[in-house]
Amino acid sequence: MVRPMFLQRLPEHADIDETNPVMFCATFTGQPTPTVRLFRDGIPLTQNDRVFYTMQTPDTITLSMTKPLAQDSGVYTVCIENPMGKDSCSLSLNVIPTPPVLEQPESPLFANVAPPRFVRGPLPWSAADTGDVITCPGQLVIKEQNPVSLEVEVIGQPAPAIAWYRNSQPIPSDGLHKIFSRQEGTSTLLLDNPSVDMDSGLYSCLATNNVGQATLQFTVHVKPRPPVPxxxxxxxxxxxxxxxxxxxxxxxxxxxxxxxxxxxxxxxxxxxxx
Known part of the structure; x- marks a missing residue:
């Protein structure tokens, strides 16, 4: 039997902009598997379609906010407990309100605008999923150390900017991860040498322009190479x-x-x- 303990804690503090999707993850260990509870300002969290949490695995909890509002600011606490003891970690979240947008008169300058919308990704999704956040069912299985390209296509006017995240953390364009665009409206993430520990997880692609934003999420599982005889x-x-x-x-x-x-x-x- 093992006392519950966090391996990855929630960040102590975060400032986020209103309506910008965000996810926070925490991982833990313990034997038997600890029970998990999530509180906001000391009260059990009431989930809705904007703010909710999921258990990606029995030892990983993800707090998701698809469209955070200023009223969602507060202290979020994850508590884990088993017969051997308990542990907790807290996030002080500040949601910065969006400044009011002045209404613009209808003119040709504002006539041909559209928020971002994903039309293609590494995994398919139902045509009925048309919201700001699309989660692809299933998972993409790739082989360890075998290079693979993850490409998305998004439409919108003006042309959206695209950013990549893994487990809520920005993916850097470094020697092992390369982000580039083959053509306008597409973004490609190249995993040059996929690793089980570094590259498995929940991927998010965030597209934004001055009209709105959209998020495409999908899970990647890196399958370990068989041992060399x-x-x-x-x-x-x-x-x-x-x-x-x-x-x-x-x-x-x-x-x-x-x-x-x-x-x-x-x-x-x-x-x-x-």
Whole structure:
């Protein structure tokens, strides 16, 4: 049995803009698996279609806000508990209100505008999903160390800016992750050397322009490479010569390693004894 403990805690403080989608994740351990509760300002969180939490895995909780409002500001606390004890972590969230937008007269300048809308992604989704946040069902399974490109296509006027996130964290364009656009309206994330630990998770693609925004979410699972076969190798050998009393028990000990598991046998005078 193991006392509950957070492996990844919620950030202590966050300032976010009103109506901008955001997710916060926390992971924990414990045996037996701890029960999980989420509070806002000390009161159990009342979930709705804008603010809710999900258990991505038995040891991961994600707090999602698809359209946060100023009234959602507060202290959010995750509590975990099992018979061995309990632990908690808290996030002080400040939702910054959006300044009021002055109404503009109808003119050609504002006639041809449209908020972002995703039309293609790494995984398909139902045509009925037309909201600001689209979550693709299922998961995309890729192989460890095999390069893969994740591409999305979005429409909108003006042309939307696109940003990539993994488990709510921005994905940097570095040596292992490259973000580029093949053509206007598309964005491609290249995973040059996918890793089980670094690249598995919930991916979010956020498209924004001055009319609105849209989010496309999908899960990526990096499948580990099978172990490379290794020939048998002695870690510890029995002695090459040994003197022992007659009619007394004798133990010979050997330790080997190999991938995959090996078949072991003992021989005496060239004949198998076991």
């Amino acid at each position: 290794q020939p048998p190798k002695f870690i510890e050998k029995p002695p090459s010569q040994l003197t022992a009393p007659l009619n007394k028990p004798l133990t010979l000990h050997a330790v080997l390693e190999a991938t995959p598991n090996l078949n072991l046998s003992w021989h005496r005078g060239g004949k198998r004894t076991w």
